[in-house]
Amino acid sequence: MSTPDSLSADDPLAREQAHLAASRAALRAMRADVEALDITDVAANWVNAQVLARQIDERIKALADLSDTPLFFGRLDYLHAPGAEQAEGAEGEQFYIGRRHVHDAAGDPMVIDWRAPVSQPFYRASKKDPMDIALRRRFGYTGGELTAYEDEHLSDPAEAAKASRLLQQEIERPRVGPMRDIVATIQPEQDEIVRSGLSGTVCVQGGPGTGKTAVGLHRVAYLLYAHRERLARAGTLVIGPNKSFLHYIEQVLPALGELTVQQATVDDLVAHVEIKGTDDAAAAVVKGDARMAEVLRRALYAHVTMPTEPVVVVRGSRRWRVAAYEIEELVRELLERGIRYGAAREALPQRIAHAVLVQMERAGEAPDDRVQDTVARNSAVKAAVKTIWPAVDPAKLVLRLLSDPDFLAEHAAGVLSDEEQKAILWAKPARSVKSAKWSAADAVLIDEATDLVQRTHSLGHVVLDEAQDLSPMQYRAVGRRCTTGSATVLGDLAQGTTPWATRSWAEALSHLGKPDAVVEELTAGFRVPTDVIAYASRLLPHIAPGVTPVASVRENPGFFELRPVTGDDAVVAACRELLDHEGSIGLIAADARVPALAEALTAAGLTYLAPGEETTPDTRLTLVPASLAKGLEYDYVVLDEPQAVVDGEPDERTGLRRLYVALTRAVSGLIVTHAAPLPEQLG
Structure with missing residues (x-):
């Protein structure tokens, strides 16, 4: 690895820094070209002008040069021109791999998009399969400035394969702020x-x-x-x-x-509706079961009734009669086709009108499509369709299912047990869609019903x-x-x-x-330290027996400590201790413990954030309820009272899974503080 101790004009690092500066200048020129576009006389109307202006604005944003984000992170030196026959003497090419494409004034590429086919060997090439790559160079950055490089001579059999220090450093770089891309470290x-x-x-x-x-x-x-x-x-x-x-x-x-x-x-x-209520676990499980789709389908199509009266259409002095049995055949055909309820309802008047047109043609008339549309809008046809295939509001349908035990029993027969039906029935039936205390699971049911009526985009x-x-x-x-x-x-x-x-x-x-x-x-684990993931994996036999444990590939082992404590002051002390390190800190605790810990942090003069709020150099501590920890990561984590995390869930298995999540949020170090005994599953 080369470092910028003493650079000369011939120093490779100086040349790479010069290419970075030229590439940034080229990107600025690309953006300036877009900003200078004049679309005054280009668009045919104001709508097209608005669309074009928005596209140009998005293009300008996409061409932004993020000063703290490397414009390119690697270089590939091909043995031969990509895509060409590998003939003797064929000249190879050199490509800089980055987050986006950059070209110079002549249109020649200065940086190749990491997604381009020519960039693929940067991620896939190896000593075993060099993919026609002579050299793969990785770049190291400090504060957006190119400060180091590292070479792999993939085509040189004499050079032994070795792990990349720059790659490892990028993987283990402290996480402050929102999630960043991994484009430089994709395996x-x-x-x-x-x-x-x-x-x-x-x-x-x-x-x-x-x-x-x-x-x-x-x-x-x-x-x-x-x-x-x-x-x-x-x-x-x-x-x-x-x-x-x-x-x-x-x-x-x-x-x-x-x-x-x-x-x-x-x-x-x-x-589709405002969420005002919650379900207990039993009700939520039944409402989330796929069998509810069949209950909804039955309840919806129960609104379709077979005709008992003919439809008589009056046009001028003529009366055209479509018998009830003919309409029934049309209805059954639509039902058998399995199209959406709403689409079938829209098709039925046209089918009835077509039957009238057939009669007109037999009588010697020559009606066209306009006549059919007129007949379909006839009051007698509309009245018949309203009776046979009425419009159904999806929210009202779900409201009735959850409020009317007889209606639910009729359409859930053979699908849901009596106990399951009781679990989802509202104790206090709502009078209207607006007054109902809908839960999140209810909204999903309404979405299912809505799709039965009209196809979702x-x-x-x-x-x-x-x-x-x-x-x-x-x-x-x-x-x-x-x-x-x-x-x-x-x-x-x-x-x-x-x-x-x-x-x-x-x-x-x-x-x-x-x-x-x-x-x-x-x-392969790139985030969680070896000791931490090994400790958390003790839970896998109890929560997911078939899942392969993660094997950490990090060189930096981080640190892991189980720390018995006697009160919240000791938890605060652990947080203060970690603030001496660079990076973000997450204090994860059972939801019920969060208010007490918030009070303790405030009393100790430690400022903290809520999950989702962006860390700053002055505020790097986040207080995280265990229920919101999933998907988040912090350089250092203090996990408060593992047993309380388990006890905060409706059953032990769910609690152990929640604990597994909480244990695996740390990137560099984990301190587990506990006054109560640890869960026995952790050994």
Whole structure:
């Protein structure tokens, strides 16, 4: 590794620094060119002008040069020109690999996008398979300045393979602020997932610190690069477990130049009603069961009744009669086709009108499509459709199911047991949709009913993170958003902390509507220190027997300490001790313990943040309820009272899973403080 002690004009590091400066200047010129565009006389109308202006604004933002983010992080020296025949004497090329493409005034590339095919060997090449790479160079940065480089001569058999110090330092760099990209540290097994095709759905099972969330986000960035036009039309969406988590990851894609990806929680997707109530565990489990879809379908289509009277259409002096049995045939045909309730209701008047037109043609008339549309709007036809196939409000349908025991019993017969029906019935039936105390699970039921009435819009690609906590009905809600697209499902079966947590990925993917998805497992841990993950993995036989324990690949062992304490002052002292180190600190505790610890921190003069709030150099301590710790990471963690974390959940297995999550949030060090005995499962 070279360092900038004494640089000359011929020093390789000086040349690389010069290329960085030139590349940044070229990026500024690219942005200036876009800012200088005059679209005054380009757009045909004001609508097109607005769309074009927005696209230009997004392009300007995407071309921003982030001063503290390296513009390129590696270099590849090819033995031959990529894509050319490897003939003797063929001249190789040199490419700088970075977060985005940069070209000079002549259009020649100065930095190649990490997603381009020519960049792939940076992540995949090895001594065993050099992929025509003579040299792979990694760069080290300090505060945005290029300060070091490290070379691997992949084509030189005399040079032994060795671990990259710069790569290890980047992996272990302190985490302050929101989640950052891992584009400089993507490993071969991660890169394979990132570059998998758009048409297929991928499920990534990964333990703590294996980088599954980052892999999912980088896959979105790759797909937008490889299929930009298609995804620009269809749209992309990242779904996270809560707002704090989404805030934590929201800067990753913009740092890669991708600004159009939407983010939401499952609750955001199904926000048809205002959430005012909560369910107990028993009710939530039943409402989240996939069998509820059949109950809703039965209840909805029960509104369809067979006609008992003919429809008589009067046009001028003529009367046209469609018999009841003919209309019944039309209704049964629509039911057998299995199309959406609303679509069938819209089709029925046209079917009846067509039957009238057939009679007109037999009588010697020559009606056209306009006549059919007029007949379909006839008051007699509209009245018949209203009786036979009435409009149904999805929220009112769910309201009746949860309020009317007879209505629920009729449509849940043979699907839900009597006990299950009692579990989901409201103790106090609501009078209206607005006055009802809807729960989050109720909103998912309304979303299912809404889709039965009218098809949900499908996106091109959806990323679903922390998927192990979703109920089958929530999986169905997400699946509706990508019926014509693909998905990236991310999760860890060992971290499922809901009563309805996923038992197997095969089952979950079936509910998602993607049973043919490929399941990949990441087992190399890049975040959690060896001693910490080994201690947490003691819980795996009790919470997820089939899950492979994470094997930490970090060189820095960090530190791990079990510390018996006698009061909250000792917990505060542990936090103060960690503040002497560089990086972020998370104090994780059972939700019920948070108020007391907040009071103790305030009394001690220690300022702290809530999850999702961005750390600053002056405020690096976050007080985290255990229920919100999932998906977050801190350089150092103080975990307060493990047994209290377990006891805070409805059952022991869920509590142990919550504890597993809390134990694995640390990047560099963990102190476990406890006055009560530790859970016996930790040995």
